[in-house]
Structures are given as structure tokens and as C-alpha cells.
Amino acid sequence: MKSKLVMLVVGLWLGCAQLVLAADPLPSWNETAAKQAIVSFVEKVTKPGSPDFVPVPERIATFDNDGTLWVEQPMYSQLLFALDRVKALAPQHPEWKSKEPFASLLKGDVKGALAGGEHAIVEIVMATHAGMSTAQFEQIVKDWTATAKHPRFQRPCTECVYQPMLEVLAYLRANGFKTFIVSGGGIEFMRPWTEKVYGIPPEQVVGSSIKTKYELRGGQPVLIRLPEVNFIDDKAGKPVGINSHIGRRPIAAFGNSDGDRQMLEWTQAGPGARLMMLVHHDDAAREYSYGPDSKIGTFSDSLMAEANTSGWTVTSMKKDWKRIFAFKE
């Protein structure tokens, strides 16, 4: 009787274990080298006794956002947000009618507005991202993400996220990883929705920022967003942001452009098993196809060369991803 019970329990346990083993954690990935690279890395670092075993607290994985987790074409969503904010704020700024870059923007001429280069972008960002409290800005972002739609896919930007990458995030977390966003985008623009969309809490979001100032307004403490750049979390800024916010080196890093190069170099330079991956946008039919000559999300020839020399995994959206979005088969 007792031995039968034990056998039953062991049998059930083995059954469950097999079920867990059998479930594919990355069903939206084709059976190609990219998927194999992810799975074999995770198996190596989580196998107790393996020479590549990494204790749970050190399982840090970082993800770029624009172009790595969600769509960045035809322009960054945060720029779409800023343009919408310019329109919404225009009635309070009659002077914008004759002041660039706002005048062009309000006439619908985005290209003309951005012709002013970095200076024009900073003007637009400061006019739309500063001057309010952090709580007010959070609400503005929440309202925008709830209503704005991607121009091509006609879905909220928060739905234009890559299903294969959501699976990687979940797979890593199921294996004891802490997942972080390390993006050139605004930290406060991402935090209001990353937990819901990616399962990444605000304290695990690293990004660019403007300065804030603590004040008492009507006896109530507020943090006021100032029109002054604090930190640019891009290119050589990414390892700096990682060090500042995380304080340890990732063992896995995911990007898609020249802006992620230093993050991948920094990740690789640590000891033991490492996974460096770049998403290559080569699927114009299902998403976009862009490379060395793109205005945003540049994937330069020298980045491709470094990826090849350094053994980084380049994921082809076309060949490696079975599906791209959850909303589309």
C-alpha cells in the first residue's frame, strides 16, 4: 500500500516534470540557430554543477526597447507622443504658429520640423516633457498610450510589441533572471506601462532622463520636471546607465542597433557564459526592413562585422520569428 502510494506520487511528479519539459518556452521562434543560442545559454547558466552555472542574483538580462521589444518605425513612439503633445498644447502657445520647429509641426510637416536636427528635437522634447510634476507626466503618458495608435498597424503602441521577445522575457524570468530595460528612450515615458506590457517593474527600467527638482507646492511635495537633460542612455551611455542603476554586469543583452553596441560589448567582457543578441529588421512584409542607412535603429555594416567577429547572435525577424505580433497570426 505504502509503496503503491509512493509510486503514484513519484509517477505524478515525473508526469508533471515531463509536461514542463515538453512545453516549448519559445513557441513563436522557428527552430533555427537563434532559438538554439537562447535555449542552450539558459540551460548552461542554470544547470547546477555546470562550469557555466550562474547564481540567481547574478542572472541579469538587459533589453533595449525601441526596435528590440517594440516597433520603432516609421518613427520612435516617443516622438509620436511628443508630436501629439505639441498639437494638444498649441492653444496655450500662440507663439508656436511662427516659431520653429513648432510651426512646421502644426502644419503637419514633420520632416520640415525635424530638419533642425538635434536642436529641434530637444526643443520639442522640452516643450512636451518638462514643466509639470512627475505625477502629472505619468498621467499624460498613460492617457496617450491608452488612445494613440501606431500609424501602420492601427493598434496601441503597447500592442506593437514582439511576441518572440515577450517569450524570451518570460523564459528568462522563469529561469531566475531579473529582466531590465536599458533604452535610449525616456525612463519616465516607459515606466507607466512596462510592468503591464513586459512584466518589467519601474525599478528595472533604465533610460534617458531630464532633471527633476523636489519642491513643496501648497504644502504638498512634488517632483518638477525641468527642461534640462540629465542623462542620455544610448551608445557609450548604456554601460554607464547599467552601472548606475543595476550595479552589476548583465550576462545577457538584447539590442537591435548601433546604439546597443557598447551594451553588448560590456556584457560580453565579463567572465563565463554570455549571450549577446541583435534583432535584425529584415521583414518589410510583416514589419519593416532597415539597416545601415536608416535614420533610426541603424544597423551599420561595422556593427554586423563586430557581431560576426564577437560571436553575437543576429536574429533575422524574417527567418527566425514564426510570428511577430500577438494580434496577427
Add this chain to the structure above:
Amino acid sequence: MKSKLVMLVVGLWLGCAQLVLAADPLPSWNETAAKQAIVSFVEKVTKPGSPDFVPVPERIATFDNDGTLWVEQPMYSQLLFALDRVKALAPQHPEWKSKEPFASLLKGDVKGALAGGEHAIVEIVMATHAGMSTAQFEQIVKDWTATAKHPRFQRPCTECVYQPMLEVLAYLRANGFKTFIVSGGGIEFMRPWTEKVYGIPPEQVVGSSIKTKYELRGGQPVLIRLPEVNFIDDKAGKPVGINSHIGRRPIAAFGNSDGDRQMLEWTQAGPGARLMMLVHHDDAAREYSYGPDSKIGTFSDSLMAEANTSGWTVTSMKKDWKRIFAFKE
């Protein structure tokens, strides 16, 4: 037979539950109002269905370090560290023999060296904290904390931590809280040992910082520490640091000085149940007694007045703490 087995299982389960309930999570605290404030706050925010219930991801607690978690008298441990580094580096800097504040320091005249005020401190910090890679600095800090001793207690500074506060950290974490350090001290000075000493991982440490720069040295990526202030995480800087690193408002905050005032105000200004606590150093026999006139860890009369008006809990080390250090009964 079956019902007996069920009864046995239920009985065992109840027994365990009672054991857990019976164990005092704060054995180093006397049965006073301070302990009661902590326990009743935790019970309120963790009880499902309670109007004050807070979901696990929002259970954020922040702790100042110097004077709140570890001893800060007769001087900040980080200043002890800097002074030791000046001595260690002196052979490489013959010019220091005739250059203040180093000349005084090397003669053992700390008071004279610090007479130069903030400028002197910045000189000492930059000479000892900058100019190396982040990895090198981490090793220097590890070596120092392993060997340096507190001048009065003759123990490593990492043992001069308050046992009652270690219990609060563990108690909060056992109740689903994420615990963060938010200190005016250097973020990179704390991270090498906070996980071991407090159970707080590097990514949950917020502090003051100098700038770093990503470089390739001999083909290897390094982050070089620059002699330039990046952020001062003190006073009105604490809510700024909390917003930058955590991105949500704490529901509990622990401090001990005027440097923590804004962190407690910021914590209190959110909705629902909140716990704001200040450690009052009033125990010269077992630790130190200092208040409004102290050079460091100032507890001003106006802070005490704000604590009373705002309902913050002021913990008396003398009356509320049964023991102070783990190494001393």
C-alpha cells in the same frame, strides 16, 4: 484511516502556522510604541481585503544607511575609508606633503584637514574615489571593508550595523517588501557589501555618485571613474534619487537625520497607510548620543517638530532597542 490522515496533515499544518505566528520577528526591539508602529503597519498593508492593503509590487521600503543601518560616529565610514586611502596613496603623491588638505591628513590632523570645509572634502573624495575603473574601485572597497576597524568598537564597519534594523529589513522582506538603501553615501562604496550585510542587492542601492565614462583600454571595455560629481543623494536629492532609481513612491521610509526629511515627506505624501521612522541616537553608553548640534547626522529641533506634527515614529535607541549590535548582548 483517511480521515485520520487528513486530521494529521491539518494538525501539522496548523502547528506550523502557529509556530510561525508565535515567532517574534523583531526580538531586539522592546515592547514599546515604536515596535508596535512597525508591526501594525505591516499587518495593515499585507492583510487581504483590508482598506490599507498594498499589492506586493508596490511594497517599497527605503532606508538611509549612515546612522540608520550602521554607525556614523565619530565620522562617516566612507570618510575613514578616504583617509586610509590618502595614506595608502601618499607615496605616489609626494606633492601632498605640502598641499592641503592632504598635508594635515598625513600628519594625522583630521580636524585641520577638514577645516577647509566642503572644498577639502571634495578634494579628498576625488583623490581617493576617482581615476580608476569601477572594477578596481570595487576591489579597493572590498579590501578595505575586510580589514578596517571601527575606532571605538574595534570591529569591521560592516559589523557595526544595528541588529534591530536588520530585523526590520528581514521582517519587511518576509512580508513581500522590496528593501532599498537611499543614502547620501557613495553608491559604489556601498554596493560591494550591502548584499552580504543587509541582504540588499546592488540594484536596490541608491546613493551619491561621481560620473563614469565608458572606454576601451587594450581592447577591453572599462568604466572609468571621473573626478566629477554626478549626483548628491541627500536632503531634497533623496526623492529625486528615489524617483530616478525606483520609479515609485515608497510606502515606508527609515532615516535618522535632517538629510532624510524630504524622503519621509515624499513617502508620506502618497495615499493609504504609510510608515515614516527616524532613529534617534540617544544612547551614549551603548552607541552615541547626538542631536541638533552634531556635525553629522544632525537631528534638528525642527526635524523633531515635523516628526511630531506629521505623526512620524521617532525611535529611541535607548528605550526602544533591547540590543544594538549582534556582537554585543
